[in-house]
Amino acid sequence: MTIHVNAATSVDGKLASRRREQLAISGPADFARVDRVRAANDAVMVGVGTVLADDPSLTLDDPELVATREERGAPPQPTRVVADSNARTPPDARVLDDAAPTVVLVAAGAPDERVAAIENTGATVLAAGDERVDLPMAFEGIAARGLVDVMVEGGGELIFSLFDAGLVDELTVYVGSTIVGGRTAPTLADGEGFVDEYPTLDLVDVERIDDGVLLRYDC
Numbered sequence: 514m515t516i517h518v519n520a521a522t523s524v525d526g527k528l529a530s531r532r533r534e535q536l537a538i539s540g541p542a543d544f545a546r547v548d549r550v551r552a553a554n555d556a557v558m559v560g561v562g563t564v565l566a567d568d569p570s571l572t573l574d575d576p577e578l579v580a581t582r583e584e585r586g587a588p589p590q591p592t593r594v595v596a597d598s599n600a601r602t603p604p605d606a607r608v609l610d611d612a613a614p615t616v617v618l619v620a621a622g623a624p625d626e627r628v629a630a631i632e633n634t635g636a637t638v639l640a641a642g643d644e645r646v647d648l649p650m651a652f653e654g655i656a657a658r659g660l661v662d663v664m665v666e667g668g669g670e671l672i673f674s675l676f677d678a679g680l681v682d683e684l685t686v687y688v689g690s691t692i693v694g695g696r697t698a699p700t701l702a703d704g705e706g707f708v709d710e711y712p713t714l715d716l717v718d719v720e721r722i723d724d725g726v727l728l729r730y731d732c
């Protein structure tokens with residue numbers, strides 16, 4: 514199994530503004546690269562905070578990328594995966610439409626009626642963990658469904674948890690040439706934060722794209 518985290522930050526490390534609204538940090542060339550990374554993976558994952566803030570579709574729009582997947586025998590779209598301990602994904606969220614399959618990861622304590630509302634959209638609900646999604650267990654569950662190469666797009670809470678659990682294989686960060694600021698604005702890794710044993714990464718490539726820089730790390 515491989516887990517590739519990809520996100521875009523401002524120079525000051527923010528994923529979005531303090532309003533937590535979606536912010537286009539990437540330019541056209543970087544968004545095209547993000548689509549290629551999506552196409553190369555079995556699944557594209559976000560936390561429910563990102564679903565609630567951005568209502569993303571997480572699909573491929575470029576028919577050539579869809580065709581490339583089909584040529585190698587993969588489904589036309591990667592499966593969308595949402596980490597959603599309490600089943601808060603709204604049934605009318607774009608990730609639950611019929612444009613691609615979706616797996617929603619919940620905790621055992623998620624309210625039954627919200628789980629049922631998600632299942633009624635046709636999505637698969639997988640329980641892993643008691644109060645919060647247990648990520649290693651959840652990845653075992655999705656690997657058993659053939660989803661072994663996973664791209665994670667965010668947000669900061671989920672990315673922190675993945676580093677905390679030692680699950681990240683590759684990190685790509687596009688740093689756009691802007692300052693966002695705001696002490697409550699989401700950053701690349703939020704959560705509780707590390708106070709010792711900080712993860713150290715291997716910088717393997719630096720590339721200029723649009724008016725920013727793509728940093729590539731082995732983790």
Ligand SMILES: NC(=O)C1=CN([C@@H]2O[C@H](COP(=O)(O)OP(=O)(O)OC[C@H]3O[C@@H](n4cnc5c(N)ncnc54)[C@H](O)[C@@H]3O)[C@@H](O)[C@H]2O)C=CC1
Nearest residue numbers: 520521528529533560561562563646667668669670671674
């Ligand atoms: N610039 C970029 O590349 C991206 C920006 N964003 C931004 O990030 C913000 C959303 O980020 P966050 O609020 O941090 O939410 P998030 O997307 O990281 O979701 C966090 C939620 O995921 C659920 N979750 C389930 N299991 C979990 C676990 N084991 N660890 C952590 N979370 C778990 C919890 O309900 C938690 O509240 C939005 O403002 C969005 O616009 C999101 C993705 C990419």
Ligand SMILES: Nc1nc(O)c(N)c(N[C@@H]2O[C@H](COP(=O)(O)O)[C@@H](O)[C@H]2O)n1
Nearest residue numbers: 521536537538539567569570571572666
């Ligand atoms: N790579 C990247 N660059 C940015 O500037 C961004 N704002 C994001 N956001 C992520 O992309 C998702 C949108 O997906 P759809 O276009 O709706 O499929 C958004 O939810 C974030 O995950 N990413």
